[in-house]
Amino acid sequence: MKKKYLLLFFVPIVFACQTNDIIIDPPAPENPLDKNVIVTFDKNIKPLLKITCSPCHFPGGGRANTWDNYSKTKNLITGIIERVEKDPANNAFMPKGGSPLTTNQVAILKKWIDDGLLEK
Numbered sequence: 001m002k003k004k005y006l007l008l009f010f011v012p013i014v015f016a017c018q019t020n021d022i023i024i025d026p027p028a029p030e031n032p033l034d035k036n037v038i039v040t041f042d043k044n045i046k047p048l049l050k051i052t053c054s055p056c057h058f059p060g061g062g063r064a065n066t067w068d069n070y071s072k073t074k075n076l077i078t079g080i081i082e083r084v085e086k087d088p089a090n091n092a093f094m095p096k097g098g099s100p101l102t103t104n105q106v107a108i109l110k111k112w113i114d115d116g117l118l119e120k
Contacts, residue, residue, distance in 0.1 A: 032108050039112040041070045041119045048108060049073070052084075052101055053094070070119045077117070081109050 030037045032044045049067040057067045083094040084101045
């Protein structure tokens, strides 16, 4: 009788643990600096600028230039790059009062130009 109860207990567990799904690791995030990856405004530039240029250059930040707008950012990207590459002691350095962008972050901005300044 105990064997029946053991079977009734373990059989459902064995079947519940079986699955037909194949577990696959999620793909690694794209590296925007990879030559095979196209940098776009929506996917790479806007999020990067939101991290590095908020709160000043996003809506409600008090600056005329807001980097959430594709056309405006596209037209001013060379000036943005010039400002973020300046020495932090320079009055024109951006982000004012913030940390300099990393080498990779600046490289992503430049790659956006090289990749054709695509929006999506």
